[in-house]
Amino acid sequence: xxxxxxxxxxxxxxxxxxxxxxxxxxxxxxxxxxxxxxxxxxxxxxxxxxxxxxxxxxxxxxxxxxxxxxxxxxxxxxxxxxxxxxxxxxxxxxxxxxxxxxxxxxxxxxxxxxxxxxxxxxxxxxxxxxxxxxxxxxxxxxxxxxxxxxxxxxxxxxxxxxxxxxxxxxxxx
Numbered sequence: 001x002x003x004x005x006x007x008x009x010x011x012x013x014x015x016x017x018x019x020x021x022x023x024x025x026x027x028x029x030x031x032x033x034x035x036x037x038x039x040x041x042x043x044x045x046x047x048x049x050x051x052x053x054x055x056x057x058x059x060x061x062x063x064x065x066x067x068x069x070x071x072x073x074x075x076x077x078x079x080x081x082x083x084x085x086x087x088x089x090x091x092x093x094x095x096x097x098x099x100x101x102x103x104x105x106x107x108x109x110x111x112x113x114x115x116x117x118x119x120x121x122x123x124x125x126x127x128x129x130x131x132x133x134x135x136x137x138x139x140x141x142x143x144x145x146x147x148x149x150x151x152x153x154x155x156x157x158x159x160x161x162x163x164x165x166x167x168x169x170x171x172x173x
Contacts, residue, residue, distance in 0.1 A: 010145060013138065014070055021063045028056040055128050062135040069142045093150035100143035108136035 035049040046052075084092060111132035118126030 006145070010070070010141070013141075014067060017063050017067050017138075021060060021067070024056050024060045024063065028053060028060065031056070059128075059131050062131050066135055066138045066142070069139055072146070090150060094147065097143050097147035097150055101140050101147065104136045104140035104143060108133050108140060111136055 031046070031049060031052055035046045039045050111129075115126070115129045115133055118129045120126070
């Protein structure tokens with residue numbers, strides 16, 4: 001099974017998500033700082049500041065959640081898995097990954113309808129909700145990679161392999 005192109009896509013998406021997280025956080029800090037300065041110095045505020053800030057926080061949370069899912073740092077019940085034998089842990093990984101794919105797929109379709117309704121009601125500002133179907137599509141993709149990693153132990157997408165935030169240390173001389 002040739003997975004290298006898919007892993008390259010995953011790495012590219014993670015790099016884009018990291019860059020987007022930096023831009024969103026910088027934008028959030030910038031908008032709020034500018035609003036505070038304008039309110040204290042000019043006794044005026046930027047219009048829609050809190051709506052913009054709420055949207056940026058939402059996008060930042062979902063981008064961060066997607067990155068956490070990539071590195072398997074999402075919320076999970078590790079305590080119970082520690083007591084299972086290794087073969088049962090493999091089956092649990094398979095079940096969780098399959099369940100995640102199904103749930104994220106259903107939520108993605110629902111989010112597409114939601115975004116369509118938001119655009120129909122609010123026009124251009126409704127497009128800010130596009131983050132929901134994008135997040136659920138990325139999450140389903142990441143769960144699919146984890147499913148492949150659980151099915152094929154030699155597959156490079158295993159949780160113990162180096163990830164974006166935990167690079168592989170160089171070999172000792």
